[in-house]
Amino acid sequence: MVEFASQRERMVADQIAARGVCDKRVLKAMRTVRREAFVPAAVRELAYGDTPLPIGAGQTISQPYVVAYMIEALAIRPGDKVLEVGAGSGYAAAVLAELAKEVFAIERITELADQAEARLYAEGYNNVHILNADGTRGWEAHAPFDAILVSAGAPIVPESLKEQLAAGGRMVIPVGSNKRAQELVRITRGVSGTFEREDLADVRFVPLIGEQGWEVGETDSEVTSPRLIRTTPAVSQTLPSLILRNSQSFEVPEEAAVTSLVRRIGDARVVLVGEASHGTSEFHRIRAAITRRLIADKGFTIVAIEADWPDAAQIDHYVRHQDLPASDWSAFARFPTWMWRNVEVRDFVDWLHEYNRPFAVARRTGFYGLDLYSLYNSARAVIGYLEDVDPDLAEIARWRYGCLSPWETDPAAYGHAALTGAYRDCEQDVAMMLRDLYRKRQEYAHADGERFLDAAQNALLVANAERYYRIMYYGSRASWNLRDSHMFETLNRVLDAHGPDSKAVVWAHNSHIGDASATEMSARGEHNIGQLCRRAFGEQSCCIGFGTDRGTVAAASSWDGPMEIKEVRPSHAQSYERLFHLTGRAGLILPLRHNQNLEVVGELAQPRLERAIGVIYRPETELESHYFEAILPRQFDEYIWVDESSALTPLTTAELHGVPDTYPFGL
Numbered sequence: 001m002v003e004f005a006s007q008r009e010r011m012v013a014d015q016i017a018a019r020g021v022c023d024k025r026v027l028k029a030m031r032t033v034r035r036e037a038f039v040p041a042a043v044r045e046l047a048y049g050d051t052p053l054p055i056g057a058g059q060t061i062s063q064p065y066v067v068a069y070m071i072e073a074l075a076i077r078p079g080d081k082v083l084e085v086g087a088g089s090g091y092a093a094a095v096l097a098e099l100a101k102e103v104f105a106i107e108r109i110t111e112l113a114d115q116a117e118a119r120l121y122a123e124g125y126n127n128v129h130i131l132n133a134d135g136t137r138g139w140e141a142h143a144p145f146d147a148i149l150v151s152a153g154a155p156i157v158p159e160s161l162k163e164q165l166a167a168g169g170r171m172v173i174p175v176g177s178n179k180r181a182q183e184l185v186r187i188t189r190g191v192s193g194t195f196e197r198e199d200l201a202d203v204r205f206v207p208l209i210g211e212q213g214w215e216v217g218e219t220d221s222e223v224t225s226p227r228l229i230r231t232t233p234a235v236s237q238t239l240p241s242l243i244l245r246n247s248q249s250f251e252v253p254e255e256a257a258v259t260s261l262v263r264r265i266g267d268a269r270v271v272l273v274g275e276a277s278h279g280t281s282e283f284h285r286i287r288a289a290i291t292r293r294l295i296a297d298k299g300f301t302i303v304a305i306e307a308d309w310p311d312a313a314q315i316d317h318y319v320r321h322q323d324l325p326a327s328d329w330s331a332f333a334r335f336p337t338w339m340w341r342n343v344e345v346r347d348f349v350d351w352l353h354e355y356n357r358p359f360a361v362a363r364r365t366g367f368y369g370l371d372l373y374s375l376y377n378s379a380r381a382v383i384g385y386l387e388d389v390d391p392d393l394a395e396i397a398r399w400r401y402g403c404l405s406p407w408e409t410d411p412a413a414y415g416h417a418a419l420t421g422a423y424r425d426c427e428q429d430v431a432m433m434l435r436d437l438y439r440k441r442q443e444y445a446h447a448d449g450e451r452f453l454d455a456a457q458n459a460l461l462v463a464n465a466e467r468y469y470r471i472m473y474y475g476s477r478a479s480w481n482l483r484d485s486h487m488f489e490t491l492n493r494v495l496d497a498h499g500p501d502s503k504a505v506v507w508a509h510n511s512h513i514g515d516a517s518a519t520e521m522s523a524r525g526e527h528n529i530g531q532l533c534r535r536a537f538g539e540q541s542c543c544i545g546f547g548t549d550r551g552t553v554a555a556a557s558s559w560d561g562p563m564e565i566k567e568v569r570p571s572h573a574q575s576y577e578r579l580f581h582l583t584g585r586a587g588l589i590l591p592l593r594h595n596q597n598l599e600v601v602g603e604l605a606q607p608r609l610e611r612a613i614g615v616i617y618r619p620e621t622e623l624e625s626h627y628f629e630a631i632l633p634r635q636f637d638e639y640i641w642v643d644e645s646s647a648l649t650p651l652t653t654a655e656l657h658g659v660p661d662t663y664p665f666g667l
């Protein structure tokens with residue numbers, strides 16, 4: 001008895017007050033409720049540990065700190081009427097009962113509801129009422145409530161619960177579209193019926209199952225324990241040292257051990273080099289260093305990047321000293337401009353321009369775009385080409401592509417209009433254009449193979465982009481797969497154009513180049529260019545991923561928003577990034593495919609969180625927006641770590657004025 005009482009005191013001091021919960025009433029309530037009375041006999045000895053515990057039926061009693069933290073956030077007053085959804089063991093309801101006038105608690109599992117009721121009665125609480133029902137609908141008969149505590153993770157805030165909040169009432173609820181992890185939010189109802197939302201913390205709760213929650217069965221197998229992820233104990237102590245022993249360290253990116261990396265790449269034909277964010281200087285610089293070595297030492301003649309074909313074609317003209325019409329020198333002018341229009345990429349492009357100089361045109365290394373967002377520029381490029389080589393077909397092309405022209409400012413609206421039948425779709429027109437161009441392949445290519453490749457690629461892009469905008473409305477999986485398949489197809493065409501022994505380096509985000517079958521993308525039915533390359537080229541493909549712990553990144557807050565330099569939050573306690581951070585090194589290269597030490601690879605093969613920052617970075621909802629689950633050693637063949645990284649340097653318009661006419665990034 002005495003033993004539990006002193007454990008309770010210590011729990012409040014060490015786990016709760018020490019972490020910043022300071023409401024005296026909450027601390028007193030936590031000191032009063034006998035937690036040991038709410039857990040099964042088998043785990044009673046652990047009742048005051050800093051963890052959640054099983055309570056039967058696959059459910060858990062929350063970590064004590066989580067209970068105190070959530071209840072403090074509810075700011076409960078002595079006269080309040082409180083609703084709890086997810087009563088579980090009844091423990092949190094007992095703490096609430098110490099603070100409020102009346103507590104109404106709902107539990108969907110009958111066995112647990114019965115137990116909770118019995119325990120609360122035995123502990124002398126007569127101001128708690130238990131209901132065995134679906135709590136997502138609330139408890140209408142007793143509404144409105146001054147405070148609502150939701151003890152399970154919801155996909156969205158249930159409308160019924162919002163409606164049952166009194167004016168000025170507070171609800172604390174874990175919410176997120178990710179079933180594994182949620183954002184803990186506080187919703188406050190204003191006197192005029194408006195709702196204010198505040199994000200409090202990253203958490204991990206069992207799912208809220210019900211009419212306005214997750215569907216039964218959809219999530220039952222994913223039961224995890226409610227706890228504040230931020231306070232999760234650190235990862236295994238031995239794994240970081242195992243990583244360290246098996247990696248090569250570097251202090252600054254320029255000193256990264258690319259020589260041995262290039263040796264391990266061996267005779268791979270396709271090397272895909274990633275990035276954990278689009279806006280990080282170090283990823284660009286190390287990637288450029290690897291690529292220079294592959295070009296200079298291993299005969300790679302293709303650099304293919306996650307950018308649109310016509311933009312990259314302008315860079316290609318510059319680096320290969322081609323005497324070709326250089327349309328309008330406006331490469332990478334579309335959002336997100338900084339992704340490729342930056343000092344780091346410009347330095348590489350300048351190097352390639354010089355490197356190529358002594359070689360015959362056919363032997364020069366080219367620069368290509370794999371992406372498909374340039375529907376209109378590509379259509380214009382096809383027409384421009386045909387005007388030179390076949391004015392009659394140019395006229396037909398103008399007419400056929402004209403089908404898409406009403407939607408130039410918003411191609412997504414075209415997809416919608418075509419799908420709903422409000423506008424005829426242009427599929428036939430763009431497909432016929434591609435077919436006609438290929439029919440005349442011999443004739444055109446004979447005159448100038450390079451220009452034919454450019455035009456044919458633009459025509460392919462128009463055909464795939466037209467489809468992309470139409471299927472976008474069927475969901476993200478179909479459009480994602482189409483986009484990555486287009487990248488793969490484009491890469492193959494470029495490899496073919498460079499001959500049977502050609503070799504390519506691909507630059508794209510980790511999420512495109514890391515094998516999707518080793519990440520949660522596969523559960524969504526998504527594939528990517530990395531996976532397609534592995535399947536097609538086997539050992540002759542090599543995939544290099546990047547990661548970072550913290551620093552700054554160039555990114556926007558929303559689509560089409562301005563570029564900002566944002567602080568990158570230190571990595572998540574349960575992520576791969578945290579493991580690498582714990583090595584204490586500024587930079588590391590860890591071989592994953594050619595690692596002799598199976599232990600490190602085996603240990604890393606347990607699924608963990610991995611961070612991906614794209615064009616947009618939302619640190620405030622980082623867990624939900626930027627982390628996904630992956631198995632690192634299956635995803636990449638090599639992993640490059642930069643502990644603290646910095647934002648890339650964008651090229652501004654002002655800097656571009658006065659650059660030579662042939663300068664690739666000119667306006």
Ligand code: SAM
Nearest residue numbers: 061086087088089092107108135151208209210
């Ligand atoms: N507050 C509880 C305690 O201290 O023991 C812990 C709650 S446990 C983390 C989450 C509980 O929510 C589980 O017992 C689960 O059965 C319950 N639950 C999930 N969906 C529910 C719903 N729609 N209505 C009521 N209870 C639900």
